[in-house]
Amino acid sequence: MERIRIAIDAMGGDLAPAAPVEAAAEAIRQNDGIELILLGDEQAIRSELDRIGFSDSRLSVVHCTERIEMAEPPVAAIQKKKDSSLVRGMMMVRKGEADAVISAGSTGAVLVGGQVLVGRIRGVERPPLGALMPTEKGMSLLIDCGANVDARPTWLLQFAEMGSIYMESALNIPNPTVGILNIGAEEEKGNSLVKETIPLLKECSSINFIGSVEARDIPSGAADVIVTDAFSGNLIMKMYEGTATTIYRIAKKGLMSTLPGMIGGLLIKGTLKKTLLKRFDAAKYGGAPLLGLKGLVVKAHGSSGAVEFRVAIEQCTQFYRENVNEKIRERMEAQASAIREMKKR
Amino acid sequence: MERIRIAIDAMGGDLAPAAPVEAAAEAIRQNDGIELILLGDEQAIRSELDRIGFSDSRLSVVHCTERIEMAEPPVAAIQKKKDSSLVRGMMMVRKGEADAVISAGSTGAVLVGGQVLVGRIRGVERPPLGALMPTEKGMSLLIDCGANVDARPTWLLQFAEMGSIYMESALNIPNPTVGILNIGAEEEKGNSLVKETIPLLKECSSINFIGSVEARDIPSGAADVIVTDAFSGNLIMKMYEGTATTIYRIAKKGLMSTLPGMIGGLLIKGTLKKTLLKRFDAAKYGGAPLLGLKGLVVKAHGSSGAVEFRVAIEQCTQFYRENVNEKIRERMEAQASAIREMKKR
Numbered sequence: 119m120e121r122i123r124i125a126i127d128a129m130g131g132d133l134a135p136a137a138p139v140e141a142a143a144e145a146i147r148q149n150d151g152i153e154l155i156l157l158g159d160e161q162a163i164r165s166e167l168d169r170i171g172f173s174d175s176r177l178s179v180v181h182c183t184e185r186i187e188m189a190e191p192p193v194a195a196i197q198k199k200k201d202s203s204l205v206r207g208m209m210m211v212r213k214g215e216a217d218a219v220i221s222a223g224s225t226g227a228v229l230v231g232g233q234v235l236v237g238r239i240r241g242v243e244r245p246p247l248g249a250l251m252p253t254e255k256g257m258s259l260l261i262d263c264g265a266n267v268d269a270r271p272t273w274l275l276q277f278a279e280m281g282s283i284y285m286e287s288a289l290n291i292p293n294p295t296v297g298i299l300n301i302g303a304e305e306e307k308g309n310s311l312v313k314e315t316i317p318l319l320k321e322c323s324s325i326n327f328i329g330s331v332e333a334r335d336i337p338s339g340a341a342d343v344i345v346t347d348a349f350s351g352n353l354i355m356k357m358y359e360g361t362a363t364t365i366y367r368i369a370k371k372g373l374m375s376t377l378p379g380m381i382g383g384l385l386i387k388g389t390l391k392k393t394l395l396k397r398f399d400a401a402k403y404g405g406a407p408l409l410g411l412k413g414l415v416v417k418a419h420g421s422s423g424a425v426e427f428r429v430a431i432e433q434c435t436q437f438y439r440e441n442v443n444e445k446i447r448e449r450m451e452a453q454a455s456a457i458r459e460m461k462k463r
Numbered sequence: 464m465e466r467i468r469i470a471i472d473a474m475g476g477d478l479a480p481a482a483p484v485e486a487a488a489e490a491i492r493q494n495d496g497i498e499l500i501l502l503g504d505e506q507a508i509r510s511e512l513d514r515i516g517f518s519d520s521r522l523s524v525v526h527c528t529e530r531i532e533m534a535e536p537p538v539a540a541i542q543k544k545k546d547s548s549l550v551r552g553m554m555m556v557r558k559g560e561a562d563a564v565i566s567a568g569s570t571g572a573v574l575v576g577g578q579v580l581v582g583r584i585r586g587v588e589r590p591p592l593g594a595l596m597p598t599e600k601g602m603s604l605l606i607d608c609g610a611n612v613d614a615r616p617t618w619l620l621q622f623a624e625m626g627s628i629y630m631e632s633a634l635n636i637p638n639p640t641v642g643i644l645n646i647g648a649e650e651e652k653g654n655s656l657v658k659e660t661i662p663l664l665k666e667c668s669s670i671n672f673i674g675s676v677e678a679r680d681i682p683s684g685a686a687d688v689i690v691t692d693a694f695s696g697n698l699i700m701k702m703y704e705g706t707a708t709t710i711y712r713i714a715k716k717g718l719m720s721t722l723p724g725m726i727g728g729l730l731i732k733g734t735l736k737k738t739l740l741k742r743f744d745a746a747k748y749g750g751a752p753l754l755g756l757k758g759l760v761v762k763a764h765g766s767s768g769a770v771e772f773r774v775a776i777e778q779c780t781q782f783y784r785e786n787v788n789e790k791i792r793e794r795m796e797a798q799a800s801a802i803r804e805m806k807k808r
C-alpha cells in the first residue's frame with residue numbers, strides 16, 4: 119500500500135513547534151502507512167526532535183525562512199510570504215508532493231491558501247470549513263463554520279453533499295442525517311437563504327435530508343451533518359464554547375463558596391471528568407477539514423497540543439484510505455449536471 | 464399619578480389561564496399604580512379568580528370568544544380571529560384603552576399583531592424583539608432575536624438606539640455598552656450586513672458602541688446591548704438554552720452512575736441552586752419586549768408561570784414610569800434626520 123504523505127506546518131499554533139513535532143514522532147512510531155514532512159525553522163524543529171530523541175527516514179524536515187503571524191491580513195500574507203511554512207505546505211499539496219497539509223496557524227491564511235494555492239475540485243463552487251462538534255450522541259459536522267459568510271443556496275447544497283461523504287467515509291457513519299440550521303421547524307421559518315436552500319436539499323437524492331434543525335437541539339445531537347453559512351456556523355461553534363466555559367466557571371466559583379459545595383465538588387470531579395469532559399472533549403476529533411480542494415487541508419485549533427495534532431494526522435490518513443476526495447469528485451460531477459437540469463426546468 | 468393600564472392575554476402560553484390570572488392578582492395587591500385587564504374566556508378566568516378568592520376594582524375581565532393556537536399561520540390568525548384575546552388586547556393598546564399588552568401565545572401572532580394592530584412609532588423602520596439574556600455579570604439585551612430575519616443596516620442601527628434606551632431607562636443601566644454580534648473582532652470580519660452596519664454604529668453619537676462582540680463572549684457579559692438580525696439572534700438564544708440543558712443532563716446522568724458522584728451531587732445541589740441557577744434564572748427578567756411600537760408589547764415565554772407573568776407586569780410598569788416610548792420617539796426623530804443627512808452626503 120502506498121504511503122500517505124502529510125505536510126505539517128510546524129510553526130502554526132500556540133504550542134508550535136513542540137506540539138506538532140511531538141505528534142509527528144508519535145504518529146510515525148504508530149502508523150507504518152505514513153510519511154510526514156515538518157515545515158518551518160529547521161533549527162527549531164531539529165532541536166525539538168533531538169529533545170525527544172527521535173529520527174526516522176519517514177519523517178523529513180523542510181526549512182522555511184518565513185512564518186505567517188495570526189494578525190496578518192490573509193491575502194497579503196499568502197501572496198508575499200512564499201517561503202512561509204504554510205505556503206510551502208500548501209504548495210507541496212498543489213504539486214502532488216504531499217496528499218494533505220495540517221496547520222494550526224491563522225484561519226484566514228489557511229482558508230485563502232487552500233483556495234488559491236491548493237485549488238478547488240472541478241465543480242465545487244466554494245470549499246467549506248467543517249467543524250466536528252462533540253454532542254450527547256457522538257459528534258456532528260457543522261459545515262460551513264468559517265469559510266463562506268455570505269453564502270448562496272447552491273453552495274449550501276454542495277456543503278451538504280461533501281459533508282455527507284465526509285461523515286460516511288472518514289467517520290464511518292452510514293447514511294448520515296443532514297439538517298439545515300434554522301430558527302424553527304415549520305416550513306415558513308428561516309431567512310431567505312434557508313428558505314431557498316430547503317427545496318434544493320429536499321430534491322437531492324444522494325443525501326439523507328431530515329429538514330430544519332434548531333440551535334437548541336444541536337448539543338443533544340440532532341443531525342450528523344448540519345448545513346449552514348459560515349457566519350451562523352461560527353456563531354454556533356463559539357456560543358457552544360462560551361456557554362460551556364461560563365457555566366463551568368460559575369459552578370466552580372459557586373462550589374468553592376460553601377463547605378458542602380467544596381466537599382461535593384471534590385467527590386464529583388472524577389465522575390464528571392469521565393462523563394462530561396470525555397464526551398465534550400474536542401481533542402479527540404482533530405481539526406476542521408476544508409473540503410472540496412484537490413488535496414486535504416486541515417485547520418487545527420490554535421491551542422492544539424500534541425494530542426490534537428496526532429488526531430489530525432489520523433484524520434488525514436483516514437481521509438485518504440477512504441478516498442474521500444475521489445467520492446467528492448464523482449458526486450460533484452453528478453451534482454453539477456443535476457443543477458444544470460434544475461436550471462433548465 | 465395616573466395608573467398604568469396593562470392588557471393581559473389570559474389564554475396564551477402553556478399554563479394559561481391559571482398563571483396569568485394568579486400573577487395579575489398578585490400584581491394588583493402589590494402595586495397601587497396599575498390597572499389590569501384580563502382577556503379571554505370569562506368563565507375560565509372568573510373560576511380561577513374564585514379559586515384564589517380575589518376581586519378588585521382595578522382588575523377587570525374582558526370576555527373573548529376566540530383563541531389563537533400556537534400552530535396557526537400568524538397573518539391569517541390575526542386577520543380572522545378578531546375576537547381572540549390576543550387581537551382584542553392589541554386593539555385596546557391601539558385605541559389607547561391600554562398602555563401595554565402581555566402575551567405568552569404564538570410568537571408569530573404577537574409579532575404580526577404588534578406591527579399591524581398596534582402600529583409603529585413614526586420613523587421606526589422595523590420593530591425588533593429584544594430578549595434579556597442572563598449573563599455572568601447580569602444581563603444583556605439581544606436585539607433582534609425574533610422579528611426581522613433578513614435585516615438591513617439602518618434597521619440594526621435603530622435596534623441599537625432603541626435597545627440602549629430600553630436598557631438605560633427600563634433597567635437602570637447608565638450609558639449601556641452596545642456591541643454588534645460578529646465572528647471576530649477585526650475590522651474585516653463579518654458578513655455583508657455586519658460590515659455595512661459597523662460604520663453606521665460608529666457614527667451614531669447617541670450610543671456607546673464598543674465594536675464587535677463574539678458569540679463566545681456573550682455568556683460572560685460582553686455588552687449590555689447586542690445588536691443582530693433575528694436569524695442570528697435566535698440561533699444565539701436557542702444555543703444558550705440547548706447547551707446549558709444538555710450539559711446539565713449529562714452531568715446529572717454521569718453523577719448518578721457512581722457512588723461518590725451521587726453523594727457529591729447531593730452535597731452541591733444547594734450551592735449550585737444558589738449560584739448557577741439563580742444567576743441564569745430567566746424568570747426574573749420577564750418577557751421579550753417588542754420595541755418601536757405605539758404601545759408596549761411584551762412576548763412572554765410559552766412556558767411562563769405566575770412568576771414570569773408577574774415580572775412582565777413590572778416590566779411594563781417600569782417602561783411607562785420611565786417614558787421609554789417618548790424617548791424612543793424623540794431619538795427616532797433625531798435618527799431619521801441623521802440618516803437623511805448621511806444619505807445626502
